[in-house]
Each structure stands twice: as C-alpha cells, then as structure tokens.
Amino acid sequence: MSAAMPGQYFSDFAAALRYWRGKRGHSQLRLATDSGISQRHLSFLESGRSQPSREMILKLGVALDIPLRERNVMLLAAGFAPAYQERKMDDPELRAVKQALDFMLAQQAPYPALVVDRLWNLVMSNEPANRFFKWLLGMPEDAPIPRDGSINVIKLTLAPDGLRPYLRNWEEVGADLLHWIQREAMSDGPGSEASTLLAELRALADLPGAGAEAAGLAPNLDRRALPFLPLTVRKDGVELNLFTTITTLGTPHDVTVHELRVEAFFPADEASAAWFRGR
Template sequence: MDALASPAGARNFSAQYFSDFAAALRYWRGKRGISQLRLSVDSGISQRHLSFLETGRAQPGKDLILKLGLVLDIPLRQRNAMLLAAGFAPAYRERNLQDPDMEAVKQALEFMLQQQSPYPALVVDRLWNLVMANEPAARMMRFFLGMPAHMPIPRDGSVNVIRMTLDPNGLRPALVNWQEVCADQLQWVQREAMGDGPGSEAAKLLDELLALPGIAEAASQPNLDRLALPFLPITLRKDEVALKLFTTITTLGTPHDVTVHELRLEAFFPADEASRRWFERQAQ
C-alpha cells in the first residue's frame, strides 16, 4: 500500500487564511475580475459602501456577506470563512458522507458509479481525496500499482488521487504522458489553493505536489500540441496492456452543504477500441 500512502513531510506556507473580511472581499472581487462599480450594480450595494467594506471602514452584516458570496460565486467553504472573519457563525453545514442526512446523496453517487461499469469511476472531495470508487476503478488501480488482486482500496479520504497519479512510486511509471497530465491535474489544486489562501490544506497539497521529482518542471512547460485534440488522453501502459482514456467530471447541483458542493465524480471512458475491450474483459 506504499504507493497509496501520503508522504509524511510536506513543506508548509508561513502565512494563514485571510485575516479579515476586507482582505477576503478584495481578493474575491479581484479574482472574479469585477470592478467595484460592476459589483455595486450586480449586488444592489452602493459603491461607496463597498469601498468602505474593502478598506475596513465599514463592517458587513450577515445577509450582506451571503449576498456578496452569491454574486461573486464564492465557494460555500469560503463564504463560511468570510462570515467567520466578520464575526458571524458559518451559514453552511459540512456533513460527513456517512451522516444520515447524506443518505440520498450517497445513494445517488453509488447509482452513478454502478452505471459507469465496466468503466472506472471515482468520487473525490475538493482536494481529490478518494471517498468512493466502483470496482472497475479499484481493479484498474490494483493492476497498474502492482497490488494483489483482492486488496481493498481505501475509500476514507486517505488516498489522494492526484498524488497517487503523479508520485514516482505511484502510477507515474505507468503513465506514458505524465508530463501533460501533470499540468492539467495541478490546475485543479491551484484553483483551490487560490481560493483558500496561503497556509490552507490546498496550498500545502500544492506545495507537496510541486516538491515531487520533475513536477515543477513539467508544470512549467505546457505542451501546446495536445490542444489539437478535443480532450487530453490519459495513456497508461504496463506489460502488454496499453489503455487510452479520457474523463468527465460531474458535480451535484444546487448544493447547500459544503461537502455536497465539493464532491466530484470523475468517470473514465475508453478513447480507443483496444481500451474498451480490455475493460469489458476484466468485467467478465
């Protein structure tokens, strides 16, 4: 299971989350590329008041923070962080997937995983920690990681899919085009790190991934030739088996829970006939 384990030592960022509401509001308005005037029009809040909020001369109410979070399309986790920075309690709960209230969500995800068979599918959280997987996905991981045929794949969030993919002791030796895949996968973590700010779990994960051998160099040299294709294929090879895959990402609509908002289902599809036949044979 060493290939699935998290490395013990990750470099830390010295800074912390946004220290106050004003800093967070300035960050998110800038990230969305919206002027104060545009935000004023879209939110119905005067530009003067927005200016005071961004300089700390005025303090926001809870309803105002929620309105700005909606207009700026701020992730639910970060809306909670902004509420806390302004002295309010979080507005959105963060339930465990095993919570009884989440049973309908869990059943829906299990249904989608089953429907994807004989092809692999995973459910991950916002940092790409594995929380659910169908049997074809587990079978594919065991094969390319050289694990025993019936060894269980942890589904408790302890396996990070991106780390497992890019680690030289993980899937990377079997990933023919790992440099191209690297740049795309890092973008997911970079988005989370930019939203969370320095010192966050996402920022630490990004730092940890960039510390893996060859990752920083590969991420800084994008391959523009791949843009000729409609998608980036994931090409895996081991012994006589060569698989070419592409993926889709599904999220849950109208979330009012942080966990639900952050769950993603990644479904793998064969990009050629040989790959399709291999998965169908494995399912027999």
C-alpha cells in the same frame, strides 16, 4: 474537517472582501451593482469603516461566486457562525446524495469511476476502478482500498512509486492534473490547504510550474490530434487509452456536497473498451 478559523486566511472581513473582489476582477462599481448595494457602502466595507451584516456577506458571496467553504471563512472573519454545514459522507442527511453517487458509479461499469473531494482525496470508487488500480499497483485482489480520504488520487498518479511508471504521457497528464489544484488554490485564500497541496505536487512531479507553459508542455493543437487529453497506460504488454469526464452535483447547500467530483473513465478506442469488458 472543521471550518477554518477567522485568522487562517485573512486578518479580517475587509481583507477577505478586497481579496475576492480582486480575484474576480470586479470594480467596486460592478460589485455594488451586482450585489444591489451602494458603491459608498462597499467602499466602507473594504476599508473596515463599516461592519457587514450576515445577510450582506452571503449576498456578496453569491455576487462574487465564492466557494461555500470560503463564504464560511468570511463569516467567521466577521464574527458570525458559518452558514453552510460540512457533513461527513456517512451522515444520515447525506443518504440521498450517497445513493445517487452509488448509482452513478454502478452505471459506469465496466469502466472505472471515482468520487473525490476538491483536493482529489478518494471518497468512493466502483469495483472496476478498484480492480484497475490494484492491477496497476500490483495489489492483491482482496486488498482493501481506503475510501476515507487518505488516498490522494493526484499524488498517487504523480508519485514515482505510484502510477507514474505506467503512464506513457505522465508529463502531460501531470501538468493537466496540476491545473485542477492550481484552480482550487486560486479560488481559496492565501495559506489554504489547496496552496499547500499544490506546492507538494509540484515537488513530487518535479515540474517547474503548475501550467503546461511553465512545464514546457505545449498542448498538441494539430488537427489530427484527439479532441481530449488521453490517459495512456501501459503494463504487462497491455496498452490502454482513456479519457475522463468530471461531474459535480447541482445546487449544493452543504460544503461537502459542493466539493465532490465524480471522475468517470472512458475508453478512447475499441481495444481499450474490450479490455475492460473482458475483466
């Protein structure tokens, strides 16, 4: 995916800066202090009376904890080239990252693990994950599972002809998954891919909102409840209780690497663990 064009999210840099300062809830004084510039200069940047340098934009991006992709958008809006590259996973420069991810996926066996991008498009998966999804979807054992980003894991989970029929608690899981994309949409500027995907997922899930309250799904805070949201799957007389962890890569300087997520599935009970070990 190529970097966003300047007018995709914001009319100019000043609009982008005002958006992100408001999104982070910073006053001009706080942002000026955190970024080491004068409040007067910051005010001029937000009004468009002053134009930022490339270094200033990068400094503000760090102070506001703006995602790398959106820092590139701000640079483009100000007339600068992007600072952060966005490589494909088969790029030779990402070979070490790919090897690390392959190692992590292999270590997760016999339990499933996936690598997804920030919008939960499938990038990599281990063999237990492949077998697990083929079993749920009734796919032949030798059928390939694309790992080119064409499969969106959340869409697959929420779709009536996907995994939803086999999820006993799909409403709770769906509300939780929508939170992830809502978080991405809130982190992006208006009109972003994440915002478009969120609208699609809301319609697909047939839930009135992205959050548990809006969907009428209050979290179970009973003391006897599990300390995590289980993913309860039932098919062919088999019931599996799972939970997942999400891992990100540290200190990324590449847009692709910054946006990768490793989702690992773990059994929530011994019966579920035995089923995966048996396969």
